[in-house]
Amino acid sequence: MLTAIATAVDEPLTITEREVPEPGQGEVLVKVTACGICHTDLDLLQGEWPIARFPVVPGHEITGVVAATGPGVSWPEVGTAVGAQFLGDSCRHCDYCVRGEQILCPQKRITGIVLDGGYTEYAVLKADFVTPLPAGLDPVAAAPLMCAGLTAFNGLRQAGTTATSRVAVIGAGGVGALAVRYAVAMGARVAVIGRSDRGEAAAREMGAERFIAAQDTDPAEALKAWDGGANVILNASPSTSAAAATLTGLAPDGTLVLCGYDSEPLVLPTRPMVLNRLHAMLNPSGSPRDARDTLAFSAAHGILPEFTPVGLRDANAVLDAMAKGGSGKRSVITFA
Numbered sequence: 001m002l003t004a005i006a007t008a009v010d011e012p013l014t015i016t017e018r019e020v021p022e023p024g025q026g027e028v029l030v031k032v033t034a035c036g037i038c039h040t041d042l043d044l045l046q047g048e049w050p051i052a053r054f055p056v057v058p059g060h061e062i063t064g065v066v067a068a069t070g071p072g073v074s075w076p077e078v079g080t081a082v083g084a085q086f087l088g089d090s091c092r093h094c095d096y097c098v099r100g101e102q103i104l105c106p107q108k109r110i111t112g113i114v115l116d117g118g119y120t121e122y123a124v125l126k127a128d129f130v131t132p133l134p135a136g137l138d139p140v141a142a143a144p145l146m147c148a149g150l151t152a153f154n155g156l157r158q159a160g161t162t163a164t165s166r167v168a169v170i171g172a173g174g175v176g177a178l179a180v181r182y183a184v185a186m187g188a189r190v191a192v193i194g195r196s197d198r199g200e201a202a203a204r205e206m207g208a209e210r211f212i213a214a215q216d217t218d219p220a221e222a223l224k225a226w227d228g229g230a231n232v233i234l235n236a237s238p239s240t241s242a243a244a245a246t247l248t249g250l251a252p253d254g255t256l257v258l259c260g261y262d263s264e265p266l267v268l269p270t271r272p273m274v275l276n277r278l279h280a281m282l283n284p285s286g287s288p289r290d291a292r293d294t295l296a297f298s299a300a301h302g303i304l305p306e307f308t309p310v311g312l313r314d315a316n317a318v319l320d321a322m323a324k325g326g327s328g329k330r331s332v333i334t335f336a
Helices: 039-045 139-146 148-158 174-185 197-205 219-224 240-244 270-276 288-301 312-323
Strands: 002-005 014-017 027-036 061-069 081-084 087-089 122-126 130-132 166-170 189-194 210-213 230-235 250-258 279-282 307-310 330-334
Touching (some): 039 312, 130 288, 139 330, 166 219, 174 288, 210 219, 240 250, 250 270, 307 312
Parallel strands (some): 166 189
Antiparallel strands (some): 002 014, 027 061, 027 330, 081 130
């Protein structure tokens, strides 16, 4: 089977042939249909993951079909279409795990970072960490939902988004575009904050009622003028400072949630946070139950990302372009 392997930091992926593995206890063998290329994969190669295990097969936006099951697995059955996510395993017995918050498990293991992921034709995955795909959901377009979609949907949910919320999304790229569409589908009023006005037409087409160009106006002041501020600000840009700059644009009791960030520390003004009971949180993807909810919501509302299909041998070129700031549609590796 054709496989891409990350061998070390600052080294390109090695494309090679491997034997198809056999699933072990509690595992399933998945014939991969598609695997999204996520910025986290680039972070792995750039040394941003100290816990990484090299060599490792990257990729955590996986869809495919169960081809075989290991000992002790009665579900999912062979032939089931499934998705696999960033969270690949956990201890299963800590307080977080038993209440369905495995993403908070101190012993969690990450797909494509410490566990082999989806840049391969066949992947061995933990049976209880894969998620059935809803009937009729395009498995290729659904691949980015396993991370970008899950992160956006769960970020909005963890921040308390409701049908009466005013939601501002910073950056309308892969995660941001999905966050805008999810928030609109939840019934919220939505504003988008971009660097310039180039993204305004696309933002309004997705349902945003306001667009704020940060290079032309103070985003926090613009949000404050929006009926008293946003109840939720979701940062989908890879900039911590972009998120911090919007804090005072929150309405009282509002929440700033960072789905995107960089290596800079998050510095926020204390007084307005105290006087207005403001909240700040960073959201780490989600647990298996969150993946199920994300896929179900996406299927019910017809929300799928725009994407560009690529072959596995194109992965290095896509990652190189990403490192140079190349944007555009999400790239998804597809397998025949």
